Amino acid sequence: MADMNIPPQAYQLMALHLQEIIKTEGASDGLGDQAELLYKIADIIGEKAVKEYEQKSLQSYVSLSTLPALVKPIVFSNVNLKYSQKAKAFYSEGTLGVSNIGKSDINGAFEGFMEIRKNEDGSPVFHVFFKASSDAWYYFGYEDNRLLIQSSNPEFNSIISKKTNASKAKVGELVFVPGSDEETLVFINRFRQTYYGIEAPYELNGTASAEKKKEKKKDEKDDGF
Secondary structure, eight states, X not given: OBOOXXXXXXXXXXXXXXXXXXXXXXXXXXXXXXXXXXXXXHHHHOHHHHHHHHXXXXXXXXXXXXXXXXXXXXXXXXXXXXXXXXXXXXXXXXXXXXXXXXXXXXXXXXXXXXXXXXXXXXXXXXXXXXXXXXXXXXXXXXXXTEEEEEESOHHHHHHHHHHOOTTTOOTTSXXXXXXOXXXXXXXXXXXXXXXXXXXXXXXXXXXXXXXXXXXXXXXXXXXXX
C-alpha cells in the first residue's frame, strides 16, 4: 500500500483515467492468486474479516476497496518482488497488479517497474512506474523525503504542479514535486539495465509488444544471428 500525501483530486483523476482505459482497452486481473491474496490481507485485517470477504467473493467479484483497512491512495495487490544482492534492493518482475485507488476499484495488471531499497544512510527509496496503455502511465519516485511525480495525463500533472508543497513544507515533511518524462525515463532505463540487463532505451508511449520485439531483435543481434 502506497500512502503518499498528495492532493486527493490527483488520485481521483488517476483512478478515473485507469478505469476508462480498462473499460475501453481491457486489462488482465490484478489480484493474482486468490489463496495467496487471502493470506496477504489476513496479515492486515485479521482472519475473521478475511473469511467474510472470501465468502462474499465466492458468490461474485468483491473489490478490496470494500475493506476499510485497504482504502489507501494506491493498493498494489499482486507484485512479484525479487531481491538483488548486488544492488541490495527489491525489484519487480512481470506486471504490477493494482487493486484500488482509494475507494475506486481498478483491478488491473499493468506493465511496470517497482524498486524498494535504502540509501547509504538507511533512508527509504521507493520508485514505481506503471502503464495501462501507450498513453496512460504514472510514475512516483520517493527519495530523501522528496516525491517526484509524473504521468501521461496533463490534468493530473497540472494538479501536481499547482498544488506542490515545495515552498511551504516544514522540515521533515514529505515534499511532492512535478517531474518530467526525462526523469521518468532515467529511472526506467536504470531499472531495466540494473535488474534485467536490458540496455535498449524504453519508449514511454510504446506498447509492451513493441518493446519485446525490440529486445528480441537486440538479443538476436548480440548473439551474432
